[in-house]
Amino acid sequence: MELYTLLREFADSWMLLLLFCIFVGMMAWVFRPGSRKLHQDTANIPFRNDDRPAPDQEAKK
Template sequence: METYSLLREFADSWMLLLLFCIFVGIGIWAFRPGGSKAFEDTANIPFRNDDKPAPDREAKK
């Protein structure tokens, strides 16, 4: 069997299964119950200085 045909057969069967399992694993990891606090903190980074503007760093130079 030539190399191309062997690799093509591998990619069509086992690699597809592996990539699907990785996709499902990432989905389960992203929606796990313990991860919501870390994701909430990361999502709120742009709003940390919402009550007052961030200090202007260029004015101090």
């Protein structure tokens, strides 16, 4: 059996299953119950200092 054929069969079966499991795991991690606050905080970063400049303490970080 040629190496290409062997690798092609592996990619068509087990690698596809592995990548699907990784995808499902990542979706479960993103949409887990405790992550909403973290995602909302990250999404609002550009609007934190919309009305006034950042204080000196926050600007140095």
